[in-house]
Amino acid sequence: QKEVEQNSGPLSVPEGAIASLNCTYSDRGSQSFFWYRQYSGKSPELIMSIYSNGDKEDGRFTAQLNKASQYVSLLIRDSQPSDSATYLCAVNTRNAGGTSYGKLTFGQGTILTVHP
Amino acid sequence: SAVISQKPSRDICQRGTSLTIQCQVDSQVTMMFWYRQQPGQSLTLIATANQGSEATYESGFVIDKFPISRPNLTFSTLTVSNMSPEDSSIYLCSVDRTEAFFGQGTRLTVV
Numbered sequence: 001q002k003e004v005e006q007n008s009g010p011l012s013v014p015e016g017a018i019a020s021l022n023c024t025y026s027d028r029g030s031q032s033f034f035w036y037r038q039y040s041g042k043s044p045e046l047i048m049s050i051y052s053n054g055d056k057e058d059g060r061f062t063a064q065l066n067k068a069s070q071y072v073s074l075l076i077r078d079s080q081p082s083d084s085a086t087y088l089c090a091v092n093t094r095n096a097g098g099t100s101y102g103k104l105t106f107g108q109g110t111i112l113t114v115h116p
Numbered sequence: 117s118a119v120i121s122q123k124p125s126r127d128i129c130q131r132g133t134s135l136t137i138q139c140q141v142d143s144q145v146t147m148m149f150w151y152r153q154q155p156g157q158s159l160t161l162i163a164t165a166n167q168g169s170e171a172t173y174e175s176g177f178v179i180d181k182f183p184i185s186r187p188n189l190t191f192s193t194l195t196v197s198n199m200s201p202e203d204s205s206i207y208l209c210s211v212d213r214t215e216a217f218f219g220q221g222t223r224l225t226v227v
Contacts, residue, residue, distance in 0.1 A: 034215065043208055043221040044159070088158060090216070103174075104149075104216055106158040 003027060006089050006107035015116050019076040023089030023107050026070065033065055033072045034104070036088040044088055048074060079114040086111050118142060118211050122219035129199055129226050136195045137222045139209030144189035149210040150182070153221075159208065165192045199226045 007022040021035070032051055036044035050056045050063040050072065062075040072091075076083055089107040119142035129135050139148060150162040162182055163173040171184040185193045196203050204226045209219040 032215075041223075043206075043218045046215055046217060049215050090159075092216075103161055103164065104151075104159070104210075106160075108158045 003105045004089055004091050004107040006087075006110045008110075010111035010113060012113045012115060013079050015079060015081060015114055017079050017114075019079045019083065019112055019114070021074040021076075021087050021089070021110050021112070023072045023074075024070055025072070025089075025091045025105075027091065027105075028067075028070065030070075030091045032092045033063070034090040034092075035061075035063060035072075035074045036090060036106075037083075038086045038088060038109070040085075076112075079112075081114050081116055084113050118145070118213055118217045120209055120211060120217060120219035122209050122222055124222055125220060126223040127225070129224065131200050131226055133199055134195055134197045135199065135224060136193050137207055137209070139192045139194070139219055141190045141211050145211045145213070146189070147212055148186065148192045149212070149216070150184065150192075150194045151208040151210060151218075153206040153208060155204070162194070162207075196224065199224075201226045 004025045013019045035048040037047050038044045048061050048063040050065045053065050053067055056063045060077045064073045086109045088109045090104045092104045121140045123138050148165045151159045152162050153159045161174050162177045163171045165171045165184050165186040167186045167189050181197055183195045206221045206223050208221045210216045
């Protein structure tokens, strides 16, 4: 079983729609959750981080975390063609002192295409 | 955030040779991380580099193949040794400031 698993893609949505990206993880000790966007040929760019259960909104992006279900998602509202990229879910575990272990485990990525 | 500079940005190397990738951060960080992204794949952590101690390698990665140096709190190098075409990947340096930020990566092609 993969440690971090993302919904299979590719995902194609029309411009203006909501894109929903999902991720599950196996390590219940995981405490920090991240979404990265990666354009072809570029390095990953952090777009959202979430640490506690519930929703976190930043502009058109909303991250949702449910630790009981070991599930994290990313919603992109009003999707634009410029959102077309690979989205990577990443998980790490911090120790009690809050210092990051620094070890990120990535999902396999979901390719999103937003068509006009 | 952090400004992370990696070089070279890309290289084409002959099999059997070695390449050293440099990573420079704009401020001091305790830990630096090296990842590999094989073609069409996600990122996999190679090792964690702490200043003043040996790097910690993940399962499947060994020091002889991927020696790492960490001479100070702003700099690290990763060497890919005795390269084969299977080493063709993007190698990424990362630092952790509550959130992990990546350098622009080094695209390595081994022929």
